[in-house]
Structures are given as structure tokens and as C-alpha cells.
Amino acid sequence: MIIEISPTGGNPSEQIRDRITGLITTGALARGDRLPSVRQLATDLQVAPGTVAKAYRALESDGLIVSRAGSGTRVSDQASPVSPAVARSARRLASAGRQDGLDLEDAIRVLRAVW
Numbered sequence: 449m450i451i452e453i454s455p456t457g458g459n460p461s462e463q464i465r466d467r468i469t470g471l472i473t474t475g476a477l478a479r480g481d482r483l484p485s486v487r488q489l490a491t492d493l494q495v496a497p498g499t500v501a502k503a504y505r506a507l508e509s510d511g512l513i514v515s516r517a518g519s520g521t522r523v524s525d526q527a528s529p530v531s532p533a534v535a536r537s538a539r540r541l542a543s544a545g546r547q548d549g550l551d552l553e554d555a556i557r558v559l560r561a562v563w
Contacts, residue, residue, distance in 0.1 A: 475529035
């Protein structure tokens, strides 16, 4: 699993949560896939283990991941990715929004307006 966090992207724990949510939602991480340990991901991202643990707790609260002692952290069986067509459309919206200088909140506002 490859994710990156940005020093200017806000709270690192929220960035980790958002990135993993995106990977699950788009199907890049499938049900049952194992996530790195808290320590491993913290080392990879050069953040404190508590930062990753906080993101994992939030993802577990969202029902996207399940952590079990001895078997690690995995994508929940209840996690449901969107269809490939929806994922492609979302990528196109994100790309067009960035090209037009929109931030995420503006893109969400546009999507809500047309929903």
C-alpha cells in the first residue's frame, strides 16, 4: 500500500484516514486485504505511531477496517467499493477541479449542487 501525506495537507491523521478511505472506496484495497501495522506505516510515512493509530481507530469506527490481535488490521467485509465507472468519474471530477483551481470543499459543493 502506497500512500503519501503532505506537510501542507492538514492533520496527518486525517490525511491517512482519507487516503485509506479512498483506496478502499475505489477498490484499490479489497475486502480482507491486510493493512500495514501501525508501526510499519508510521515508519513509512515518518510520523508518530500514535498518528497512524488515531487514523486506524477512525477507520475502524467508520466500519472500513477491522483490527484483531494476532491477525492484524484488514479491510472490513462490510466495506463496499464504488463501481469502476464511478471511481473513474470521480477521478475526472478531481482532475478538472484541480485544473480550474478548486479546492476539495469547492468540488464537494459542486457535487452536492448537482446531486
